Amino acid sequence: MSNNIFPRWQRWLLLWSALGLALTGMGQMPIFSRYYIAALPGLGWLGNFRITAALHLALAAVFLFVLTAMAVAWLGTRARPRLPLSSGVRAGLLAGVAVTGLLRVLQNGTLPLFGAGTVRYLDWSHLGLAVALGLVAVFWRRPKARVA
């Protein structure tokens, strides 16, 4: 079973880092202040772009570490369970979000691969893939995996 391929701590770390990324990712848009969420006691930091951006990067490092470690474990396991379609879509969306996020970090740093007129497509792809991943995670339930 896939649960035996991935240690429990990795699965929990992936889940919580992904949830944190979703929250801080939404925080990159000016919505928490507008809709009073940042006004709730203890949530003021959600309205601070510099805090949410720094947390987004920190969580992205954790997420990418776990995701690549899990990918290696998956690819290196002979008796892999057959993935249902919903899990395959999830994996594809996770990879897409990770790659577009990495490209954005490179764009801001030492390797700007996109021009001023095209960087928007990178941002829109990252946002669109993250929204799609959230929708799939919530509304497309996974059947139990079977061993091939």
Added chain:
Amino acid sequence: MNRRKFLLTLGTAGAALAAPGPAERLWARDAKPSDEPLATLFDLSKCEGCGACVDACHEAHQADYPEPEKPFPKMYPAKVKAEDFSASRDVDDRLTPYNWLYIQSATVKKDGRDLTLNIPRRCMHCTHPPCAELCPWGAAAVENNGTVRIDDTICLGGAKCRAVCPWHIPQRQTGVGLYRKLLPSFAGNGVMYKCDRCFARVAAGGVPACIEACPNNVQTIGPRSAIVAAAHALAQKTGGSIYGETENGGTNTLYVSPVPFATLDAAVAKGPGKPGLGQVADVMGSEANLAKSVLLAPVVGLAAGALRLVGKLGRKGEDDHVE
């Protein structure tokens, strides 16, 4: 930059600034465009505050100013307010969506006497602009020549760029732009506007309108290394101070003033649309280490995954051997 190249650049920049004729650009009109970002240098000792640059900016950008549709969409929640400058287009004592350049004045003491300095203010065009690097919608971006631009066709007017800019430069006009076609009442609030350093004019081989119109050659434009060298040469010659070289991790707008900028910062009027001249933190630089961690994380993850696999294979081999 090696020593020879630095001295050559310094000499070129110094000669250009010392030349009796106009020194508005540090490269020939027909020169091959450099890969290096362009920067500008303001020699504040030359500015008389005549406002020719502000007028030229207005004239050059008439077609770029917003024409909002009224009434504005009703905003939810009600605390979200419209920002409307369309009825005050002539305001020229601060930055607005209709005024991308204005002149700050500061009267300070120098050598026991009053000295009034005029400081043209606009976007600093940072080398790592937080407005562009943190815009979640890709509306603000850095052009190859170092100009930071906001695309008014896709900007939603969330004003994050203004919040993260150390000088809070971009200004919002409600009632215009893409947000009206998406969720006008619930997301966005117009379009953000600021100086685009006359991108089209420069791309066509010209110089920004403010530089062309200045009767005193206050401003010079050229490759950043030449402009930085020219700023240092001028500051050394006049005993002046430099602003913009290292602020926010470095900008493409450098000022040289005969009095320290801390003194000017204390003397200028500050507030909405009126940026200061104080020390500012390097917004994107503070995230650089986290960004490195993000780039390193997949490599560490691959190594950790591979080590775990090798460990599992080793244990399996031992088990097989025991059997």
